[in-house]
Amino acid sequence: MNIDNEDTKVYLIILVTNSISALSCMFIITIFILAKSLRVYAFKLVLYLSLLDLAKSISMIIPTFLEDSEDLWCRFQSIAYQCFTIMSFLIALLMAVSLYLCVVSNAENVDKRKLPNLALFFMITGGLTIPQVFLDAYGRANSWCWIKKGYFLLRMTSFYGPLWIVNIVNLLVYWKIIKNFRKNKAPLKRLAFYPFILIICYMPGTVCRIMEEVTGESYDYLIYAMVAGDGICGFVNSVMYGFTDHVQLYINDCLCFKRKPQNSELLDLNSFTI
Secondary structure, eight states: OOOOHHHHHHHHHHHHHHHHHHHHHHHHHHHHHHOGGGOSHHHHHHHHHHHHHHHHHHHHHSOGGGSOTTSHHHHHHHHHHHHHHHHHHHHHHHHHHHHHHHHTSOOSOGGGGHHHHHHHHHHHHHHHHSHHHHTTOEEEETTEEEEOTTOHHHHIIIIIHHHHHHHHHHHHHHHHHHHHHHHTTOOOTTGGGGGGHHHHHHHHHHHHHHHHHHHSOOOHHHHHHHHHHHHHHHHHHIIIIISOHHHHHHHHHHHTTOOOOOGGGSOOTTTOOO
C-alpha cells in the first residue's frame, strides 16, 4: 500500500508517546513486584491499570500503517486497543468508586467486591469489543487500526459514549470525595487531578472524530493531539495514580539504603496516599 509522509509523522508520535507510557507502566509493575509491603488493595488497582495501559501501548507500537485493513496485525491492534482501553476506563472508575466507599461511606471490606467487579468489567468490555468483529468494523482508521471510518455511530456507542459516561461519574464521585476531605480539613494533594486525566487525554480524540464526521475532512493538528493524548495516558496514569508518597518513600529508602517501610506505614485504601 502507499505510505505517505503524514502516516509516518503520526506513527512517530504514537511510537514516542506509547513507548514513554510503556516504560512508566513497567516501572510501576516492577515496584509492585519488589515492594511486598505496598501490595494493598489500592495499589493492586494501580497494578491492573498499569498492566492494561502497558498492553495497549505495546499493541499501538505495531506499525500497522504499513498494512492493509484485512491484515492480521491490523485486526489484532484494533481489537487490542478497543479491549484494553475500555477495560482501563472501567478500572479508573472502580478506583474512584472504591475510594468513595472508603472515604465517604466508610464501607468495610471493599476489596472483597473486587472479583465480582472485574467479572462485570470483562463482560462489559466483551460486549463493547466483540460485536465489531462480526460487523467487520475493525480495520484502518487514519494511520493506525481501530474501528474503520464509516462506523461513526459504532465508535460513539462502543467507545466515546462509555468513556464520557465514566468521565461524568468520576467527576461526581470525586466531587463528593473532595467535599468530604475539605469538610475534614484533609490535604487534597493530587486527588483533584484524578477525574481530569481521561478528560484531558481523550478530549482531542472526541473532538477529532466528531469533526471528521461533521465536515468529512481530517485535521492534522487534531490527529496529532489525539494520538499524543491517547499515547501518553499510560504515563499520566502511572505518575498520578502510581507514584504516590508511599512509593516515593520506598524508592528513597532503597536508594539511600535506609530501612524499608514497615507494614504499619503502608495503610489500606481508607488512608492510602492520594
